Amino acid sequence: MKKPELLAPAGDPERCRTAILYGADAVYLGGRRFSLRSRASNFTLQDIREACAFAREHSAAIHVTINVIPHEQDFEGLEDYLKELRDAGVRAVIVASPAIMALAKKTVPELEVHCSTQLSITNAAAADFLQKRAGIDRVVLARECSLDDVRRITASCSVDTEAFIHGGMCVNWSGRCTLSNRMTLRDANRGGCAQSCRWRYHLYRGEEDTGMMTMGSKDLCAVHEIAALMEAGVSSFKIEGRMKTEYYVASIVSAYRHLIDEIAEKGRLSEERMRWHTEQIMKGENREVCSGFYRGTAGRDSLILRRDQDDRLNHRYLGKVESVRSGRAVLVTRNPFSIGDRAEVMSPGMPVHSFIIEEMKDEEGNYLERSRTPMRRIEIPVPFEVQPGDMMRRE
Numbered sequence: 001m002k003k004p005e006l007l008a009p010a011g012d013p014e015r016c017r018t019a020i021l022y023g024a025d026a027v028y029l030g031g032r033r034f035s036l037r038s039r040a041s042n043f044t045l046q047d048i049r050e051a052c053a054f055a056r057e058h059s060a061a062i063h064v065t066i067n068v069i070p071h072e073q074d075f076e077g078l079e080d081y082l083k084e085l086r087d088a089g090v091r092a093v094i095v096a097s098p099a100i101m102a103l104a105k106k107t108v109p110e111l112e113v114h115c116s117t118q119l120s121i122t123n124a125a126a127a128d129f130l131q132k133r134a135g136i137d138r139v140v141l142a143r144e145c146s147l148d149d150v151r152r153i154t155a156s157c158s159v160d161t162e163a164f165i166h167g168g169m170c171v172n173w174s175g176r177c178t179l180s181n182r183m184t185l186r187d188a189n190r191g192g193c194a195q196s197c198r199w200r201y202h203l204y205r206g207e208e209d210t211g212m213m214t215m216g217s218k219d220l221c222a223v224h225e226i227a228a229l230m231e232a233g234v235s236s237f238k239i240e241g242r243m244k245t246e247y248y249v250a251s252i253v254s255a256y257r258h259l260i261d262e263i264a265e266k267g268r269l270s271e272e273r274m275r276w277h278t279e280q281i282m283k284g285e286n287r288e289v290c291s292g293f294y295r296g297t298a299g300r301d302s303l304i305l306r307r308d309q310d311d312r313l314n315h316r317y318l319g320k321v322e323s324v325r326s327g328r329a330v331l332v333t334r335n336p337f338s339i340g341d342r343a344e345v346m347s348p349g350m351p352v353h354s355f356i357i358e359e360m361k362d363e364e365g366n367y368l369e370r371s372r373t374p375m376r377r378i379e380i381p382v383p384f385e386v387q388p389g390d391m392m393r394r395e
């Protein structure tokens with residue numbers, strides 16, 4: 001069984017380091033220009049250089065998205081930008097436009113060019129065409145592919161395939177949606193999607209208002225398809241979410257890292273182990289999930305029709321360890337917790353350990369029963385070794 005690369009998103013340098021420390025083989029990120037997700041806190045060239053150096057130290061790689069659908073004026077400075085990415089040590093650029101593919105191949109042949117999911121590749125002939133005619137090194141398959149599509153494309157083409165395993169889905173075809181453009185004048189294909197599908201709308205049947213609804217899709221969670229995707233020979237598993245938090249990146253990357261490693265070692269896992277891995281993944285998630293298109297067309301079950309189904313606040317994240325002094329961790333808090341709560345510690349590359357919080361003190365040395373306020377420093381004794389940077393969450 002081929003062990004694929006685990007490819008994680010990063011919206012800023014801190015999340016990039018976190019993704020690598022928690023087990024990503026590669027991280028994709030966007031620069032300040034030429035990238036979708038322009039609202040994500042994108043990387044300067046210096047940030048990209050530093051991310052590449054950090055990745056190299058940890059045997060990981062950096063991929064940079066240049067996935068806008070460019071209009072004539074959008075090419076200015078692109079050639080120089082590609083050269084700067086090459087010099088920074090970037091491994092691959094993720095590209096949606098044939099014009100940028102051609103420019104990248106001509107200007108920086110040392111860089112791999114990956115065809116973005118924005119091109120909606122759902123069949124082997126299209127993947128083959130892109131490899132032979134455009135010299136593409138990898139095809140990021142459309143999220144709308146079924147498991148069977150992925151198997152066939154991967155088996156019949158020599159080009160590497162990359163498949164999404166977790167994260168947000170578009171209710172329209174990814175990259176072929178103009179809801180945001182029409183409603184907010186923010187171009188979804190030039191980095192501006194306002195996620196208009198997730199707003200609340202009045203739904204009328206005749207003249208009767210049947211209540212508020214959204215068109216938003218549940219997030220993809222392919223935990224039960226991972227073994228099949230590995231057997232199919234997919235080269236890279238991609239997690240969506242450059243806008244997501246550091247806690248999300250750490251917990252989702254870490255959970256899939258453990259799952260992929262265990263399947264690579266033992267083959268298909270028992271139901272009990274799969275339940276455990278699913279629980280770990282869901283500890284980082286704050287939306288409902290579905291298996292996307294992997295089991296066929298995503299139907300009504302894959303939609304979040306009512307707003308109250310959506311965006312459940314994830315209160316699990318208690319905070320990040322800032323420092324450790326003689327068995328006592330200083331936690332920068334996020335969500336409330338109390339004496340008697342059971343907390344788990346996530347540490348890069350380590351299994352999760354848990355303990356009961358038996359004591360806590362604020363910065364003035366006052367003993368507390370409950371921590372209520374975010375971004376405070378709370379000292380907690382922890383009965384095992386913890387490191388600065390570790391994250392605590394409710395069990």
Ligand code: SF4
Nearest residue numbers: 170171172177196197
């Ligand atoms: S509005 Fe929704 S479906 Fe359209 S591009 Fe944005 S997230 Fe995707």
